[in-house]
Amino acid sequence: xxxxxxxxxxxxxxxxxxxxxxxxxxxxxxxxxxxxxxxxxxxxxxxxxxxxxxxxxxxxxxxxxxxxxxxxxxxxxxxxxxxxxxxxxxxxxxxxxxxxxxxxxxxxxxxxxxxxxxxxxxxxxxxxxxxxxxxxxxxxxxxxxxxxxxxxxxxxxxxxxxxxxxxxxxxxxxxxxxxxxxxxxxxxxxxxxxxxxxxxxxxxxxxxxxxxxxxxxxxxxxxxxxxxxxxxxxxxxxxxxxxxxxxxxxxxxxxxxxxxxxxxxxxxxxxxxxxxxxxxxxxxx
Numbered sequence: 001x002x003x004x005x006x007x008x009x010x011x012x013x014x015x016x017x018x019x020x021x022x023x024x025x026x027x028x029x030x031x032x033x034x035x036x037x038x039x040x041x042x043x044x045x046x047x048x049x050x051x052x053x054x055x056x057x058x059x060x061x062x063x064x065x066x067x068x069x070x071x072x073x074x075x076x077x078x079x080x081x082x083x084x085x086x087x088x089x090x091x092x093x094x095x096x097x098x099x100x101x102x103x104x105x106x107x108x109x110x111x112x113x114x115x116x117x118x119x120x121x122x123x124x125x126x127x128x129x130x131x132x133x134x135x136x137x138x139x140x141x142x143x144x145x146x147x148x149x150x151x152x153x154x155x156x157x158x159x160x161x162x163x164x165x166x167x168x169x170x171x172x173x174x175x176x177x178x179x180x181x182x183x184x185x186x187x188x189x190x191x192x193x194x195x196x197x198x199x200x201x202x203x204x205x206x207x208x209x210x211x212x213x214x215x216x217x218x219x220x221x222x223x224x225x226x227x228x229x230x231x232x233x234x235x236x237x238x239x240x241x242x243x244x245x246x247x248x249x250x251x252x253x254x255x256x257x258x259x260x261x262x263x264x265x266x267x268x269x270x271x272x273x274x275x276x277x278x279x280x281x282x283x284x285x
Contacts, residue, residue: 002222004109005170008163009223010230016152017234024153028251036097043101047075050108054115059191067115070124071108077128078107078135085136096139102161103135109165113173116192118184127172134168135160155251170219174212 023029031039055067086099107128114127138160146152146159154160182189190197196204196211206214249255 002218004112004162004166005219006222006226008158008161008166009226010233011158012146012152012154012163013227013230014234014237015154016150017231018237019151019153019234021151023250024147026250029155031098036101039101040097043105046105047079047108050075050105051115054108054112058116060188062188063116063192066118070115070117070119071111073121073124074107074111074128074131075104076107077125078110078132079104079128081129081132082106082136085133089136089140098139098157099136102157103132103139106131106135106161106165109162110168110172112166113169114176117173117176118180119176123176123179127168131165131168134164138164167219167223170215170222174215177208177212177215 051068051071054071055064058064058067082099082103083095086095086103087093090096110127110131111124139157143154143157143160146154177193185192193211195206195214196208198204246255253259
């Protein structure tokens with residue numbers, strides 16, 4: 001419930017406190033063709049290994065097998081949805097590499113909390129469809145809104161890959177708590193929901209409603225803790241006692257890494273190419 005959402009909203013709150021207006025739309029920001037290719041290679045590795053991320057913390061062998069199967073189902077549905085929605089929101093009906101390299105993984109995040117639950121296959125796929133659609137819409141519309149209206153510059157789209165899918169995962173865990181009862185879990189119910197374990201007299205510590213309320217409060221507490229601590233961290237990083245990044249070196253490595261001799265030249269060329277706007281679009285014949 002907490003890991004993806006906490007990381008995302010901690011970072012966004014930190015960006016709100018620490019960020020500057022000059023960082024938004026900076027000439028050095030953005031990707032190039034070869035960086036998109038490298039990012040896609042990383043996305044493929046993440047896609048393949050994401051089921052192991054969700055299965056690693058499952059309590060029993062059966063739960064780990066369910067986590068792998070549910071995660072793959074969610075990822076497959078999410079990937080198909082990502083391609084469909086990415087094309088649908090583009091005026092030229094093209095795919096966006098940012099969506100393909102990121103939103104295709106949102107299904108793995110969204111199924112994470114309930115991956116070990118005995119789910120019908122279509123429920124796992126529904127979660128993937130929702131996560132993929134929400135993630136692409138986030139990259140297309142929500143990220144620009146956060147940057148322009150709220151001053152929250154989400155450079156990597158963590159809200160779309162980790163934040164919103166993480167919240168979907170938390171709310172899905174509440175919904176499935178009522179949809180699937182104890183009869184589907186032979187001798188494993190207490191391991192999946194430790195808070196509902198039976199005491200010696202046979203009574204449960206919590207009933208379904210109390211367990212659901214606890215999980216809902218956990219989502220709220222994670223959101224509050226992450227945003228407050230992230231904002232405080234951003235304010236501390238903004239203090240002048242630290243070595244601040246120069247305004248002309250945003251999204252560049254020259255001040256902190258040893259770079260090749262032609263680094264500045266290639267950076268200027270890439271920036272110049274990125275600033276050229278295509279006035280007319282002609283589809284390939």
